[in-house]
Amino acid sequence: MRQQRIFPGIILIGFGLYFFLQQAAIVWFQPFLSWPTLFIVIGFAFLADAYSGREGNSILPGVILTGFGIHFHVVNHFGFWSNDTGVFILIIALGFLLQYQKTRNGLFQGLLFLILAMITLFYDKVIEWLGLLENRALSLWQFWPVILIAFGGYLLFVKKK
Numbered sequence: 001m002r003q004q005r006i007f008p009g010i011i012l013i014g015f016g017l018y019f020f021l022q023q024a025a026i027v028w029f030q031p032f033l034s035w036p037t038l039f040i041v042i043g044f045a046f047l048a049d050a051y052s053g054r055e056g057n058s059i060l061p062g063v064i065l066t067g068f069g070i071h072f073h074v075v076n077h078f079g080f081w082s083n084d085t086g087v088f089i090l091i092i093a094l095g096f097l098l099q100y101q102k103t104r105n106g107l108f109q110g111l112l113f114l115i116l117a118m119i120t121l122f123y124d125k126v127i128e129w130l131g132l133l134e135n136r137a138l139s140l141w142q143f144w145p146v147i148l149i150a151f152g153g154y155l156l157f158v159k160k161k
Contacts, residue, residue, distance in 0.1 A: 007049040007058075014041030031077065039069030056102030063095030086120030093117050119144075 018037060021029045043065030050058035068091060074081045081087075096110030 006052050007045050010045035010048050011042065014045065032073065034073075034076075036069040036072035036076075039065045039072070043067070043069060050102070056099050059099040059102060060092075060095040060106070063098055064092060067091035067094065082121070084121060086117045086123075089113055089120055090117035 015038070018033065018041065022033050043062045046058040046062030047066060050056050050062055068088070071081070071087055071091065075083045090113075093110050093113035093116075096106040096113060099105065100107040100110055
């Protein structure tokens with residue numbers, strides 16, 4: 001019974017604090033009282049629910065919501081943080097890998113998203129490295145999305161024996 005109360009309890013406390021701080025108009029908290037904070041509250045509730053019980057099904061949405069909320073706050077307040085598609089893919093990969101740690105499901109997806117995140121985040125460096133191998137390798141690299149599509153089609157439509 002206690003586990004069924006964790007998620008709504010954290011949601012109510014988190015939203016209550018959010019709206020209380022908004023009404024109190026404390027200057028220090030004002031930059032953090034935006035929609036990404038609500039993502040963090042909801043994500044934290046999912047994570048608390050997942051780690052308090054035996055099932056880890058809430059880990060993936062918890063990591064995604066918390067990670068996206070933190071990402072949007074950091075992007076808005078610090079200039080050093082990358083606002084690239086690869087960051088979102090990396091957060092999803094982290095969610096799958098943490099879910100795998102608890103449930104033993106999602107390792108393949110986590111590694112796949114991790115590889116895609118690394119390719120996306122370091123695309124310029126990869127192109128630079130392949131440029132050292134001559135233009136033939138560079139022209140082949142332009143077709144990597146087609147390779148992803150073909151591999152995805154293989155996974156969907158080719159049956160295992």
